[in-house]
Amino acid sequence: MGLVAAEGVGLLEHAHGFRFGIGGAESNVAIGVSRLGGRATWVGRIGPDATGDLIERRLRAEGVHTVAIRDQAYTGLMVRHRRTGALTTVDYHRAGSAGSRLGPADVPVDLLRSAAILHVTGITPALSDTARAATFQSVETARAAGVTVSVDINYRGKLWSRYDAAPVLRDLVSRADVVFGGPDEAALVLGADEAVADGLAALGPGEVIVKDGPRGCTGLIAGERFALEALDVTVVDPVGAGDAFVAGYLADRLAGAAPAQRLATAVAVGAFAVTVPGDCEGLPFRADLAALLSATDDVAR
Template sequence: MTLFTFGETMGLVAADGIGPLTYAKGFSFGIGGAESNVAVGVARLGGEATWLGRVGPDATGALIAERLTAAGVRTLAITDESFTGLMVRHKRSAQFAQVDYHRAGSAGSRLSPADVPPAELTSAGVVHVTGITPALGETARAAVFQSIETANAAGVPVSVDVNYRSKLWNRFDAAPVLRDLVSRADVVFASPEEAALFVDADDLLGALAKLGPSEVIVKDGARGCRAQIDGERHELPVLPVTVVDPVGAGDAFVAGYLADRLTGATPAARLATAIAAGAFAVTVPGDCEGAPTRAELAALTGDDVHR
């Protein structure tokens, strides 16, 4: 029961401290990508996860393969002649973070249908994709839809995180593609704003479910989550934690849900794990560095000091 996912993972340059990038005193360098973040999250929770993607023949591409492998993810990194993409992130204020992408023409954006082996799709417990990859280019979009078609034909559940990125495409171009993506999925994750791009905002859960998925989860930040799973409605609040870095919380949430789904846990248990994983992730800086283990989740509501 393995998670299989694919997409672009990039190098991440993050400014230290808070304030305009102009005055940053130092920077850290890591990796980040929605799909690989989910793979790391599932692996940390004891599941099996495979990530596939293209990386450049450079130090950043090598770092991505090394970091993901070290995190317990089975990594299928295809070396491309183009460069590995980069993102630069800084916190303009305590409340607002800004991310700039340098990925046009990158190795990751050159993903194609031929890169994704059908055997990986048909043998997976869940195939997970996001709405980011279709925005990267025609071949990447074709890879997503062909992979979903293969998984659907084999009866393998497909998970989609809408993950709309306004810096990659505008809402008018994105909406019909994202709607099509969701209509082919079994499990869908979206924020209220993302879902409202292509369904009626009056009843997001019902409207998303009408498109076809049997499991619809709306991630609503500080308001927790709402879900409709096999016709039954659920609602969970967030756990109270001190927020250090909100980036990566959504991916940790998805990882928590899918990790439990792969083990056959009940819908209520999946959502509880998702909420706890997302809460833990925001207490640590970085995209996937804060992905928790099962033991850490169990300790989340316990004492602050563990001796």
């Protein structure tokens, strides 16, 4: 999507300036993985407009292999503003957009079968019936080829109701090998506030990672339990932290790192992301992570 972000804090109508860029969970993860040295491919539909041009150029510039299908519909947009210092509001303009017209035939079968990991989110199935079909068909094609399936639940209440989302997201999680979600998202999928990691693992995934923002994360990976605290950083923009976390975990998984290291990298990438404005602009490179973890001063000379 295109991203229109108001500068400053307060009512949108009083904003004195706006920043225009790109956003979206899947593109954030793809860029994050690429910056950390992994190979990533993004597949989606974009419109015949300047916003679509920007998305394609930005992804390619970040080293992401980009399968951008041009559609006659407009590219989707989100408008974001910080109502208070602690509350960010996001409005979506995606109904009828190019992204909502994604269909099963848009995702190359050979690309799926040759992947190491297929990563999808619970956002795409919310966009339309065809986008939902594309998501599930891609997952089944990957599973049949022995490809690891990663799912970030990513429930968006402005795109669909909890009633409509719950069974679809539960079905999606049950087909995953790796699943990410917050405590509230896990409760939505499970239908109750039970031990979320155990409940999600009972649906089938062998790796369950519960992202809990400033409270850190917990994981249940191949039967082993993990718990990591969040890093103490100054938060500038909390949006995109979850996507950054996922990118860190998947990049290290691709690199063959052990579960504890994957989670440590995920926490560090998420922490770095919130110190910079924007969805993907501030995602770190490996050298940035080393500097974050070893910094003793606020100036690098």
